[in-house]
Amino acid sequence: EDRFELGEELGSGAASRVFACRRCLTDEQLAVKVVNIQRMRLMGDLATHMSRLDREVQILRQLRHERIVNLEDFHRTEDSYFLVMERVQGGELFNQIVLNKSLTELEARHVFHQLLEGVGYMHSMSIIHRDLKPENILIVRSRPAGQDAAEILHDVKIADFGLSKA
Incomplete structure (x- = not known):
């Protein structure tokens, strides 16, 4: 099983936080967007927010291009979504x-x-x-x-x- 180690926080949004992370098997430096389902619930209309997040994951799984940040892995628990992404270090x-x-x-x-x-x-x-x-x-x-x-x-x-x- 692929394992990841969380690093420092890189940014945050209304229901999510982005962390640096490392793929333990390869030492690859990545980023993980952690979406808190409870925070999404507080934003109202949980079903709509979850549907958007599911759609985002499905779309990112289809896309592989040098000008688009790649989705490397995805996990979902009862509390959170974890989108493991390519880490882009230069900022916005x-x-x-x-x-x-x-x-x-x-x-x-x-x-x-x-x-x-x-x-x-x-x-x-x-x-x-x-x-x-x-x-x-x-x-x-x-x-x-x-x-x-x-x-x-x-x-x-x-x-x-x-x-x-x-």
Whole structure:
């Protein structure tokens, strides 16, 4: 049986928390989104929230693309859902935009091209994201844009399929 070891908390939402985790067999660094069913119940209409979460898992299981955060494993207990995901270490694109006040045209074009690749793939699978925004775009890595080190190219992945539909 695949086992995981939880690490530090990376973020949280209304009913979920995201932790760093390690796959014990391979030492692979991942992230796990832990969704608390009791907290979902407090948000009202538990059936709708659970249905969305089930749909998110089903959609993520279908998607395998370099521009989309991969679902590695999934577990459900009486209390919680555990979505074990690829760990993307660079943070949200939103934070980079806030930090630097904007993206240059070159930086924006580079990100947009990757988003088109990911969205095109999703659409070819008859899946729509419905919540594409800088907070749901994760930076895989950043590198200087050639000679001009002032411009940074961000390699990105699309995340958070909670509102997606097939």
